[in-house]
Amino acid sequence: MAGAEKESGRTTGGRDTDDIRQRLDALEGKLDAARVRHAPPPEQPEGRGRAMGQALRLSTELVAGVVVGGFIGWVLDGAFGSKPFLMVAFLLLGAAAGILNVVRTAKRMQAEAPVPKDLKPVDGDDDD
């Protein structure tokens, strides 16, 4: 009686491991799908929030360049006693640095941006 029970236990045990393995595989597949879906969770906040974030990012880059350039010029002016000239020069240089930063940030955004849904160049032209 005990033996029969043990045997039945073993067989169900074997089936259980198979079952578990299958379920694990299925789960793995589901997990992969979920991973693909959620891959960059913060990258895909749809629409307006994302666009606003990007716009703010670019504009702060630009403004920060001018502010830092102006500040450096102001400090140097104070040090050399050349009142407005260095500040003017460094404001311009700061603007240039800001534009450089914006270009770099935009390039980085472009590199990591997901391909837009309405623009799938890979399969040729399937318009929906």
Add this chain to the structure above:
Amino acid sequence: MISTAYAADDGHGGAGGLPDPMHQFEIKRIFELELFGVDASFTNSALFMVIAACLITLFTVLAMRRGSLVPTRLQSVAELSYVFVANMVRDNVGTDGMKYFPFVFTLFMFVLVLNMLGMIPYTFTVTSHIIVTFALAAFIFLGVTLIGFWKHGVKFLKFFVPEGVPFVMLPLLVVIEVISYLTRPLSLSVRLFANMMAGHTMLKVFGSFVVALGFLGGWAALAFMVAFTGLEILVAFLQAYVFAILTCIYLNDALHMHH
């Protein structure tokens, strides 16, 4: 002294009956303390930083206490955040950047929890003060620059010399590159601060619209508030993420020296 003066018009310091939307950002001293002539009072800002630090510690310690192979819900949240930041560091800095993972993880969790704490009504949003975000950014900036010089020595200065540029243009371009490098702490701190402050001000303003428009008109503002709160939670996460990922990018620049 100032705190007591302001504490008199408790809560809604605005004129004309509507609450003042900037009132929420006010620093209040909880107990006064002066160290070596410096006002080191424990403020509401400091209180929320302590709360955030305790929450993160409690969360990670409690979640990983068992460390079981099949994670509990709490444990999988902790593991998820670990993997999230670890992937971020590995993708942006490379495997040799994993040395700095503890720092990036701490930074990300700290900013994230501070932002999220700010979304709870009646709490104080620490990251809406530029001095806090600027202190974080300046620390990152200094650290990254030191790492750059430590790894490459004087050669790190080549980071500021763009390649393939005619010799005559170099002085101008090097100055521009240096300024561009110096803007990093400012743009990093302003981004986080501006997002948090603008969002919380908007929330307060539209919240006061709900009350001001009354039972008939308030519903539209209320619906907007619900949507906007959702957006703000997203922004709170996104800004913590951006803060951490930019730290990674700066680290990568210092370690591998290319733009």
